[in-house]
Amino acid sequence: HGPIWRENIGWFLDKYMHWSSYTPEESAVMIAYGSVYGNTEAAAFLLASRLAERGVRNVLLYDVSVTHPSLLVAEAFRCSHLIFASATYNAGIFPCMETLLLELKAHSLKNRTVGLLDNGTWAATAGNQMRTVLESMQNMTILEPVIHIKSALTEAQLPELDALADAVAASL
Numbered sequence: 656h657g658p659i660w661r662e663n664i665g666w667f668l669d670k671y672m673h674w675s676s677y678t679p680e681e682s683a684v685m686i687a688y689g690s691v692y693g694n695t696e697a698a699a700f701l702l703a704s705r706l707a708e709r710g711v712r713n714v715l716l717y718d719v720s721v722t723h724p725s726l727l728v729a730e731a732f733r734c735s736h737l738i739f740a741s742a743t744y745n746a747g748i749f750p751c752m753e754t755l756l757l758e759l760k761a762h763s764l765k766n767r768t769v770g771l772l773d774n775g776t777w778a779a780t781a782g783n784q785m786r787t788v789l790e791s792m793q794n795m796t797i798l799e800p801v802i803h804i805k806s807a808l809t810e811a812q813l814p815e816l817d818a819l820a821d822a823v824a825a826s827l
Contacts, residue, residue, distance in 0.1 A: 677765045679735035682827050683713035687727055688740035688772075689720060689749030694807040695774045698816070699740045701808065702772070705820035711827060719751040724758050731759055736768045736823055739785050743775030748784050756788045765793035768826050770819050774804040798822040 660667055673680050686703055690696035696718065703714050715734070717727055731737055741752040748756065769789055773782030782801050789795045799822065802815050 674732060677732075677763070679767065680733045681713060681735065683715065683734040684711060684736040684738060684823060684827075685727075685730045685734040686714065686716045686738040686740065687719050687722075687752065687755060688716070689742055689744075689752035690718070690740075690774075691742045691744065691749070692806075694804065695740050695742045695772070698772055698774070698802070698804060698808045699738070702738065702740070702770075702816055702820060705817060706823060709820055709824040711824050719749070719755050724755055727755050728758050728762055728764075731764055731767070732762075734767075736770070736827065738770040738772065738819075738823070739789075740772035741774070741781040741785060743773060743779050743781040746778060746780055748781045748788075752781070752785070756785060760788060760792055763793070765795065767794075768796045768798060768823070770798045770801075770823055772802040772804065772819075774806070776806045779803045779805065796826075798826065 684706060686699050688695050688699035699716060703716055706714050741749045771782050771785055773779045782803060789797060800815050800818050802819060
């Protein structure tokens with residue numbers, strides 16, 4: 656029915672305790688982004704840089720278009736903080752990002768602190784739709800501000816990005 660572990664049993668028990676209680680394994684930030692033209696990706700990288708400037712050292716960036724959802728789900732279980740940055744695509748969430756969020760919901764992920772960033776030129780709707788999915792999950796704290804980009808992050812929006820970086824750093 657499965658392997659018999661004779662060594663490192665404490666390691667396996669620790670994993671089981673974290674996973675079964677939905678407790679993050681580490682104080683870490685996973686930034687998952689879905690970008691169409693590279694502008695959402697640029698904002699995600701700039702946010703990671705701003706977090707590093709605030710002393711946050713365990714930050715990982717993932718492009719949801721090229722990273723398998725199983726890896727992203729595992730990282731979401733490991734990390735205490737999750738940031739989802741998505742382009743709006745056909746008035747919805749970028750498809751690969753939507754897949755990730757629905758996988759996290761299907762796995763009943765909970766007890767995480769989340770930041771949101773969306774991008775859309777005419778109707779930036781991805782942020783509200785991501786919030787709806789996350790609010791349907793248990794004990795997900797959504798940080799403010801939610802950043803709304805129209806095509807590309809502007810100089811005037813840098814204080815918002817800094818405010819999100821401050822909120823993430825303070826909550827770690």
